[in-house]
Amino acid sequence: xxxxxxxxxxxxxxxxTRDELVKVELELQRSPAWRSALNDTVDAHRLxxxxxxxxxxxxxxxxxxxxxxxxxxxxxxxxxxxxGATPNLRRAWMVSAVVLLLFGLAVSNGERETATxxxxxxxxxxxxxxxxxxxxxxxxxxxxxxxxxxxxxxLRLVVLRTLMALLTSLVVVGIAAxxxxxxxxxxxxxxxxxxALSAATLAVSSFVPxxxxxxxxxxxxxxxxxxxxxxxxxxxxxxxxPGQLVAxxxxxxSVAVIAARRDAFSRAVSTT
Amino acid sequence: xxxxxxxxxxxxxVSRGDRAAFDELYRAHAGWxxxxxxxxxxxxxxxxxxxxxxFVAVWKSAKKFxxxxxxxxxxxxxxIRRLIDQMRKRRPTPVEANVLFDQVASAEDELFVGGLxxxxxxxxxxxxxxxxxxxxxxxxxxxxTREAGQLLGIPQxxxxxxLLRARREARDELARLEGDSR
Amino acid sequence: MNRPAVxxxxxxxxxxxxxxxxxxxxxxxxxxxxxxxxxxxxxxxTMLRCLxxxxxxxxxxxxxxxxxxxxxxxxxxxxxxxxxLPQEPRFSPKAxxxxxxxxxxxxxxxxxxxxxxxxxxxxxxxxxxxxRLDARTAALSTGMRxxxxxxxxxxxxxxxxxxxxxxxxLDPEERLSLREQxxxxxxxxxVVVSTHLxxxxxxxxxxxxVLVDGAVCFVxxxxxxxxxAAGRVWVAPTAPVGVVRSWRLPDGSYRVVGxxxxxxxxxxxxxxxxxxxxxxxxxxxxxxx
Numbered sequence: 171x172x173x174x175x176x177x178x179x180x181x182x183x184x185x186x187t188r189d190e191l192v193k194v195e196l197e198l199q200r201s202p203a204w205r206s207a208l209n210d211t212v213d214a215h216r217l218x219x220x221x222x223x224x225x226x227x228x229x230x231x232x233x234x235x236x237x238x239x240x241x242x243x244x245x246x247x248x249x250x251x252x253x254g255a256t257p258n259l260r261r262a263w264m265v266s267a268v269v270l271l272l273f274g275l276a277v278s279n280g281e282r283e284t285a286t287x288x289x290x291x292x293x294x295x296x297x298x299x300x301x302x303x304x305x306x307x308x309x310x311x312x313x314x315x316x317x318x319x320x321x322x323x324x325l326r327l328v329v330l331r332t333l334m335a336l337l338t339s340l341v342v343v344g345i346a347a348x349x350x351x352x353x354x355x356x357x358x359x360x361x362x363x364x365x366a367l368s369a370a371t372l373a374v375s376s377f378v379p380x381x382x383x384x385x386x387x388x389x390x391x392x393x394x395x396x397x398x399x400x401x402x403x404x405x406x407x408x409x410x411x412p413g414q415l416v417a418x419x420x421x422x423x424s425v426a427v428i429a430a431r432r433d434a435f436s437r438a439v440s441t442t
Numbered sequence: 443x444x445x446x447x448x449x450x451x452x453x454x455x456v457s458r459g460d461r462a463a464f465d466e467l468y469r470a471h472a473g474w475x476x477x478x479x480x481x482x483x484x485x486x487x488x489x490x491x492x493x494x495x496x497f498v499a500v501w502k503s504a505k506k507f508x509x510x511x512x513x514x515x516x517x518x519x520x521x522i523r524r525l526i527d528q529m530r531k532r533r534p535t536p537v538e539a540n541v542l543f544d545q546v547a548s549a550e551d552e553l554f555v556g557g558l559x560x561x562x563x564x565x566x567x568x569x570x571x572x573x574x575x576x577x578x579x580x581x582x583x584x585x586x587t588r589e590a591g592q593l594l595g596i597p598q599x600x601x602x603x604x605l606l607r608a609r610r611e612a613r614d615e616l617a618r619l620e621g622d623s624r
Numbered sequence: 625m626n627r628p629a630v631x632x633x634x635x636x637x638x639x640x641x642x643x644x645x646x647x648x649x650x651x652x653x654x655x656x657x658x659x660x661x662x663x664x665x666x667x668x669x670t671m672l673r674c675l676x677x678x679x680x681x682x683x684x685x686x687x688x689x690x691x692x693x694x695x696x697x698x699x700x701x702x703x704x705x706x707x708x709l710p711q712e713p714r715f716s717p718k719a720x721x722x723x724x725x726x727x728x729x730x731x732x733x734x735x736x737x738x739x740x741x742x743x744x745x746x747x748x749x750x751x752x753x754x755x756r757l758d759a760r761t762a763a764l765s766t767g768m769r770x771x772x773x774x775x776x777x778x779x780x781x782x783x784x785x786x787x788x789x790x791x792x793x794l795d796p797e798e799r800l801s802l803r804e805q806x807x808x809x810x811x812x813x814x815v816v817v818s819t820h821l822x823x824x825x826x827x828x829x830x831x832x833x834v835l836v837d838g839a840v841c842f843v844x845x846x847x848x849x850x851x852x853a854a855g856r857v858w859v860a861p862t863a864p865v866g867v868v869r870s871w872r873l874p875d876g877s878y879r880v881v882g883x884x885x886x887x888x889x890x891x892x893x894x895x896x897x898x899x900x901x902x903x904x905x906x907x908x909x910x911x912x913x
Contacts, residue, residue: 251730
C-alpha cells in the first residue's frame, strides 16, 4: 500500500485518531516505504548531533583489562574510568617496581631466608609510595589544575587515585611475592606498612611537593627498618606485631593530618 | 527506493567495519527510529540518547543480525530496549509517561482504517488506552512483559493482568463482531 | 539554559612569595563577557585562579552566586558551575583528545556514559576538534592544545567561564572562531577572559577591566577606555619627547599619546591609545612594581 503522507505528518504532530495511530504503527512495523517517509520528517540538525555522539562513542577509549574487571565486579563505570585514565609513567613505574623487587631477591639469593624476606618486605611497601608520588599523586597529573577545580577535585580525587596506586601495587607486589620461596605469614606483612606509608606520603604532600614527600617517606622508612633490625637483632623486626601496631598508628596519624589539611588538596596551585 | 535487500547488504558491510556503510545506515534509519520512539517517550533528550545507544550497539553487534530478517524491525527491537534503559536510568526522577495514545481522539472518531485486520487491529481499535498500550508494547514492539512494564512505568504483574484483560475483551469483541456478521 | 553566575569580589589580595600579585581587587560581574586586560605580571592569572577556586586569596572575599570561594562547603558547589582554562593547560601526552575531555567530564559529574559521550563530542565540535578525537595530545599543535583546553572548560555549559589567555598561540582563523564562540557564550554565562592584547579585548567584551600591579585601574566598556585618551592622541612629524608613548607609523610620522602641545591636530583615540594612556599615568615607565 502506498504511503499516506498526511498520516505520517499527523503522526509526528500527535494528532491521529486511535485507528490511524494503530495503522501507522503497524505499517512502521513492516513497511520500508513508511519508515522512509517518516525518516524524512526528522530535523537533520538534531540527527547530526546524535550522529556526532555515535561517532564519538566509537572513538571513546576502550577500557583497559583492569578497568573491565573492576566494572564486572560492580564498580561504577565512571569510577573505573577515572582510575583507568592513562596516567603518566604508569607502565614505567610498574616495570621498575617489578625489576626492583626481583633485583632485591636476586641479590639476597643464597643468603639466609630471613634476609630474603626482610629485603622483600622493606622494598614492597615503597611500590605504592612511588606510585602515589610519581604516577597517581596530585601534581603527577599534567591536567592537575583543571582536574582540581572540578566538583570531584580535591581530596576525593586524591584518595581515589591513591587507592588506584595501592591496588596496582597489590598486583605488582603479589606477582613478586609468588617468587619468594618462604611461605610464612610474614610474606603478607608489607600490606599495612604499604597503606600507612602511602597515607603518610599524602599527608606530607600537603606541606611539600609530592615527589619530595615520597622521597622523604621512603628514606624515613628504610632508616626505621634498618635501625629496628639492628636493635632487635632480627631482620624482620619491623614487621612483627609491634611493627604492625606502629604502622597502624602511623596510618591513623596520617589520616588525621590529611583530614585536617584537606584544603591543601583542594588547591590547584601551591602557595609557595 | 530502499529495499530490505539494500539494508541487509548495508548491514553486512557495517559488520565488516565499514564506516561509510554505517553512516548510510544511520541516515536511512535514525530519523524514523527517533520519530517512533518519541511516540513512546515524552522526553526528546532520552529519545536522542536511545538512538545514540542503538547505533553504538549496532556498530558493535551488526554481525549478530540474521541475514534473512527485516533490518528495520531488528533496529526497532534494539531501539525500544535502549529507550527502556534510558528511562530506567532516569529513576528516581519520575519516568516520563508513555505518551502513545495520549493524544488520541476519543473512540467516536470512527474513521475507516483500510487494510487493518486481524485480532490485533480489532483489539487496538476498541480497547481502553491502558490495555492498548500494553498490547502495543508486547505485540507491536515485541517486548517481554517485564520490559513492557519498564517502558510503561508499571509493575510486571500489572502488565500481565492487563494483557489477560485485553485478550479477553478482544475475544469478546471478536465474538460480538462475528455474531453481528451472522 | 543556564543563568549567568553573579560574581562579587571584594578587597581580594594575594601574595606569591615576595610579589604582591593582587592588592585589593573589587569586581562585580553579572553575565556577559568581561576581559581582564593588563601587562604581563599585572595579576590577571592570579585573579582568575582565585575565581576558579584554584587558590585562595590571602585577604578579601569572592562570592559566586552568593557562595564563598573560601568556604570548603561552598567550593564544590561553585565548582559545579565553573569552567576554567588555565594559562598553560597541560595534558597527559599519551591520552587522546577524547580521553582528556571524557576524564574531565567524569570529574565534572557527568557519570552516565551515553550522556557524557554526547557532551564530550558537543564541546569538541564547538572548538573544531571533533575530527581529532583519537589523536594523542602530544601530536597536537599548540593552538589545538589550547582549543582542547577551551573544550574542557565548556563541559556542562558552566554559568561561570574563566579563560586565561585563550587566544595565545592560536592562528588568525582559530582566533576569529574563538571570538565568535566567546561572544555567543556571554548570553548564558558570565565569561571572564584575560588577555594582554587590546584588540582582543575590543573584539569580544562588553566590559574591560584593566589591572595594573594587582589593582583595578579601569572598569567600563571598551569605548570608555578609548575615551580615556580623548584629546591626548595626535600625529607628529618627528619623534616627540616627554610624552606617555609614541611610535613610528609606516609613513614616517609618529603617533603620540600624552598631553598634547597646543595647536596639534588631534586624532580619534582607539582602545589601545586609552590603555596606553592609562598605563602611562598609573605606572610611569618602570618605576613602580
